[in-house]
Amino acid sequence: QIPEEIHEMAQKFQEAMMMYTCAIREVKTKLEVLNDELSVKNRRNPIEVIKSRVKKPKSIVEKLKRRGLPLTLDSIVNNLDDVAGIRVICSFLDDIYEVADMLTRQDDVKLIAVKDYIKKPKENGYRSYHLIIEIPVFFSEKKQPMRVEVQIRTIAMDFWASLDHQLKYKKDFIDSDDVERQLKECADVIANTDQQMLNIRQSIESRGIEVRKPR
Numbered sequence: 001q002i003p004e005e006i007h008e009m010a011q012k013f014q015e016a017m018m019m020y021t022c023a024i025r026e027v028k029t030k031l032e033v034l035n036d037e038l039s040v041k042n043r044r045n046p047i048e049v050i051k052s053r054v055k056k057p058k059s060i061v062e063k064l065k066r067r068g069l070p071l072t073l074d075s076i077v078n079n080l081d082d083v084a085g086i087r088v089i090c091s092f093l094d095d096i097y098e099v100a101d102m103l104t105r106q107d108d109v110k111l112i113a114v115k116d117y118i119k120k121p122k123e124n125g126y127r128s129y130h131l132i133i134e135i136p137v138f139f140s141e142k143k144q145p146m147r148v149e150v151q152i153r154t155i156a157m158d159f160w161a162s163l164d165h166q167l168k169y170k171k172d173f174i175d176s177d178d179v180e181r182q183l184k185e186c187a188d189v190i191a192n193t194d195q196q197m198l199n200i201r202q203s204i205e206s207r208g209i210e211v212r213k214p215r
């Protein structure tokens with residue numbers, strides 16, 4: 001027999017995670033609308049892929065513990081801004097800032113924080129543009145402001161971050177200067193390639209040739 005108290009707590013947790021899932025759905029729809037509109041106007045898609053996830057209970061507990069915070073539902077809601085997470089993979093560097101601007105200009109989107117790891121990459125080479133936004137979600141009996149972390153990056157930045165994550169991020173990893181240096185080197189090569197790709201697109205556009213969607 002599960003004690004009533006535990007049962008109630010589990011139910012509240014499940015309800016909170018459902019609310020985060022709904023918040024993700026709202027933001028994802030906003031991004032899909034922008035992508036559809038821009039693909040008709042500009043004849044190319046600024047967004048390649050949108051991925052999303054609700055943070056796993058294990059990661060939530062680890063993050064709260066790491067920050068020395070209480071392991072309660074209130075603490076999760078009040079202290080963690082990345083329980084609902086969306087990753088937007090863009091084609092070109094300038095698409096990142098355009099998508100971020102268009103999203104945060106919407107009048108039901110409140111911008112809470114920005115971390116520009118593209119202008120100021122992390123020491124290990126990590127690049128990405130992070131936003132914390134708050135949006136209202138309408139439930140049967142209430143309008144709930146919900147926070148969502150939106151990470152926006154290019155295909156190349158995502159390639160690096162995914163492999164970096166697989167290789168070592170948060171694993172019990174014995175730091176080796178050599179691995180760090182090689183990963184940083186790859187990140188820098190990728191950043192140069194992103195810039196070059198943007199230059200190529202801009203030079204094609206300036207010659208009046210449209211970059212068409214592949215058939």
Ligand code: 0O2
Nearest residue numbers: 055059063082085115122124126130160161162164165169
């Ligand atoms: P997951 O598994 O993606 O959810 P903190 O989370 O405490 O480290 P903060 O201030 O909450 O820091 O968030 P920040 O720095 O804006 O971004 C954290 C997220 O960015 C991480 O989420 C990763 O998704 C990503 N990230 C940051 N640094 C790196 C890095 O060096 N390599 C890779 N691959 N990803 C990184 P989580 O919750 O840590 O992990």
